Amino acid sequence: xxxxxxxxxxxxxxxxxxxxxxxxxxxxxxxxxxxxxxxxxxxxxxxxxxxxxxxxxxxxxxxxxxxxxxxxxxxxxxxxxxxxxxxxxxxxxxxxxxxxxxxxxxxxxxxxxxxxxxxxxxxxxxxxxxxxxxxxxxxxxxxxxxxxxxxxxxxxxxxxxxxxxxxxxxxxxxxxxxxxxxxxxxxxxxxxxxxxxxxxxxxxxxxxxxxxxxxxxxxxxxxxxxxxxxxxxxxxxxxxxxxxxxxxxxxxxxxxxxxxxxxxxxxxxxxxxxxxxxxxxxxxxxxxxxxxxxxxxxxxxxxxxxxxxxxxxxxxxxxx
Amino acid sequence: xxxxxxxxxxxxxxxxxxxxxxxxxxxxxxxxxxxxxxxxxxxxxxxxxxxxxxxxxxxxxxxxxxxxxxxxxxxxxxxxxxxxxxxxxxxxxxxxxxxxxxxxxxxxxxxxxxxxxxxxxxx
Numbered sequence: 009x010x011x012x013x014x015x016x017x018x019x020x021x022x023x024x025x026x027x028x029x030x031x032x033x034x035x036x037x038x039x040x041x042x043x044x045x046x047x048x049x050x051x052x053x054x055x056x057x058x059x060x061x062x063x064x065x066x067x068x069x070x071x072x073x074x075x076x077x078x079x080x081x082x083x084x085x086x087x088x089x090x091x092x093x094x095x096x097x098x099x100x101x102x103x104x105x106x107x108x109x110x111x112x113x114x115x116x117x118x119x120x121x122x123x124x125x126x127x128x129x130x131x132x133x134x135x136x137x138x139x140x141x142x143x144x145x146x147x148x149x150x151x152x153x154x155x156x157x158x159x160x161x162x163x164x165x166x167x168x169x170x171x172x173x174x175x176x177x178x179x180x181x182x183x184x185x186x187x188x189x190x191x192x193x194x195x196x197x198x199x200x201x202x203x204x205x206x207x208x209x210x211x212x213x214x215x216x217x218x219x220x221x222x223x224x225x226x227x228x229x230x231x232x233x234x235x236x237x238x239x240x241x242x243x244x245x246x247x248x249x250x251x252x253x254x255x256x257x258x259x260x261x262x263x264x265x266x267x268x269x270x271x272x273x274x275x276x277x278x279x280x281x282x283x284x285x286x287x288x289x290x291x292x293x294x295x296x297x298x299x300x301x302x303x304x305x306x307x308x309x310x311x312x313x314x315x316x317x318x319x320x321x322x323x324x325x326x327x328x
Numbered sequence: 329x330x331x332x333x334x335x336x337x338x339x340x341x342x343x344x345x346x347x348x349x350x351x352x353x354x355x356x357x358x359x360x361x362x363x364x365x366x367x368x369x370x371x372x373x374x375x376x377x378x379x380x381x382x383x384x385x386x387x388x389x390x391x392x393x394x395x396x397x398x399x400x401x402x403x404x405x406x407x408x409x410x411x412x413x414x415x416x417x418x419x420x421x422x423x424x425x426x427x428x429x430x431x432x433x434x435x436x437x438x439x440x441x442x443x444x445x446x447x448x449x450x451x
Contacts, residue, residue, distance in 0.1 A: 048415050065392075
């Protein structure tokens, strides 16, 4: 398992494909995600296209260390740039991110324009007014949900090894690190910064995504954006329509690699017969979220919420 | 974090390369051993791995552990095994639903220098 020390952080990474190909760095999403999701979905098509593919587990995720601090957006950008430095990658790279990973890709391109030659943003969130509070709230909600007795009971009875390991990791990230406070402080991206981003950018959103307003923002602001709106998909478009996402991404890199000029355009993408059903998925997510909101609302009773990690001590005692 | 990459015994793969027919059973055994290494100290149940075991349902391997397993298999069997290329032909569900036997057959096909067939193991 390749690891590298990046400052005080030990980072797990995987490097695939052609060493002499153009480098694409892949950035996974937050909390329940790690490099495996992109490794199994999009990395293969880029390896086949002869590219040099770098995937890594971000701070606190997957098999990278989980220090108590450093979870700000700036911290994540810093981790990425220092990883590139450590691995001796000096040439500008393509960044491909999913969800929060797309946010990090976008922020990196703005903070270090000379290090980035193009962006692929799948379901990009980015900080607008109120985003920090919003994401902090969602993380608190996830932490609250995991602490609920019926959720723990379900995990004990039906969760099995895989889901329980995932739940423990999420608990640890929420309870044992500063991720909530760090992200609450996120500053909105200035629209002018996006207007001045002179890079080829390709983005993919599910038409039912809860991040769809960000798609509209990007369309309005980015000068060289190819927008792909996937029918019948939601925020998990990468998993809902993996094959179609693969072909759109492969086509993008073929054209960018051939030096084709990228101009602003917007396309509606039909997905395969076995793909989609994102709206249904989003409805499930919204339903459970609303239920947790209700419970957390009555638990907090209008006071500032303190997450009570009631199960954490018990898990630790078990040595799990 | 202690991936036992050095301890993965390459002689298993080398031995198979020497034989005219590829022994899928031996590959299944190698996969089973590597799964135990990848899961490591977390094994707190009696994990009986056979060709029919599904990585997701039976072994409950996390995706990130599946990546680590692939890495160990690559070290064991060498560059001839194009696991990543194969993943690119499969849906995520198909990868997650793979059985040990299907993975072993793919490896055997690569070792036998057959072009891995399109729908291999992806049923």
